[in-house]
Amino acid sequence: MTDEQGRPPGVLDDLVRRLVNETGITEAQAAELVxxxxxxxxxxxxxxxxxxGKR
Structure with a gap:
């Protein structure tokens, strides 16, 4: 199974998780940015x- 660009789903999940951990934004915000x-x-x-910073 792949995402719409042909990448395995875990690639985007890891990116979202890393962004949340490093910046403190929500998972939904991180996913939207990606x-x-x-x-x-x-x-x-x-x-x-x-x-x-806006929080």
């Missing part, structure tokens, strides 16, 4: 930190 931004870690981290 959907919008893709897997670019620098962009994900920047946007997650912005979201975390």
């Amino acid at each position: 959907i919008f931004l893709g897997r670019n870690w620098a962009s994900l981290l920047r946007e997650a930190r912005i979201l975390a």
Whole structure:
């Protein structure tokens, strides 16, 4: 089984989990960022930190 881009599901799950652990945003917020931004870690981290600062 793969996601819509042909990657195994665990790849995105791990990315979401890492983003949640490193920034403190919710899992839903992290998943939405991954959907919008893709897997670019620098962009994900920047946007997650912005979201975390608004909490």
